[in-house]
Amino acid sequence: MTVLSEWRKQGGKENIQALVDALPFAKFLDIRIDRKGNEITTILPFRDELVGNIALPAIHGGAIGSFLEITSVIQLLLLTDLERLPKTIDISVDFLRSGRPKETYGRAIVTRQGRRVASVRAEIWQEEKARPIAAAHGQYLLTPG
Numbered sequence: 001m002t003v004l005s006e007w008r009k010q011g012g013k014e015n016i017q018a019l020v021d022a023l024p025f026a027k028f029l030d031i032r033i034d035r036k037g038n039e040i041t042t043i044l045p046f047r048d049e050l051v052g053n054i055a056l057p058a059i060h061g062g063a064i065g066s067f068l069e070i071t072s073v074i075q076l077l078l079l080t081d082l083e084r085l086p087k088t089i090d091i092s093v094d095f096l097r098s099g100r101p102k103e104t105y106g107r108a109i110v111t112r113q114g115r116r117v118a119s120v121r122a123e124i125w126q127e128e129k130a131r132p133i134a135a136a137h138g139q140y141l142l143t144p145g
Contacts, residue, residue, distance in 0.1 A: 002084060016040065016078060026070050029063065033074070040078060042071040042106040051101065059099030064124065067106060068093060068136035072120040075108035076140060086118065086140035097133045102126045104133070118142055
C-alpha cells in the first residue's frame with residue numbers, strides 16, 4: 001500500500017496533515033499545515049537541530065531546501081489526484097536571507113500543470129511574508145490517478 005492510498009483512506013484532501021505525517025522527512029522536520037480552502041500554509045517549527053550555522057545562528061540550507069520542496073509537493077497533491085507522490089525533476093533554490101531561529105512559513109503556487117509535468121514556485125518567510133528568506137522553482141513528474 002502506498003503513502004497516498006493510505007492517506008486517502010484517512011480522509012484524503014480533507015486531512016492533508018495525515019499525509020505530511022506519513023512522509024518520513026516531513027515528520028522529522030515536524031511540518032504542520034494551516035489550510036484555508038485550497039490554500040495551504042506550511043509551518044516549520046524551529047528546533048535547535050535545524051541550525052546549520054551556530055555563529056549566527058541560522059537554519060541549515062538543507063532544511064530550508066527540503067521545506068520548500070515539501071511545500072511544493074503538498075500543494076500539488078492538494079490540487080491533483082495522483083497515484084504516487086510527484087517526483088522532483090529539477091529544483092532551484094534562491095537563498096535570500098538567513099533563516100533565523102524562529103518559526104518559518106511557506107506557500108506554493110502551481111504555475112503550470114500538464115499531464116506529466118508540473119512547475120511550482122514556493123516561498124518561505126519568517127516574520128513578514130513580503131520578506132521571504134528563500135524561494136524555489138521546481139519541476140515535478142506527475143503520475144495521474
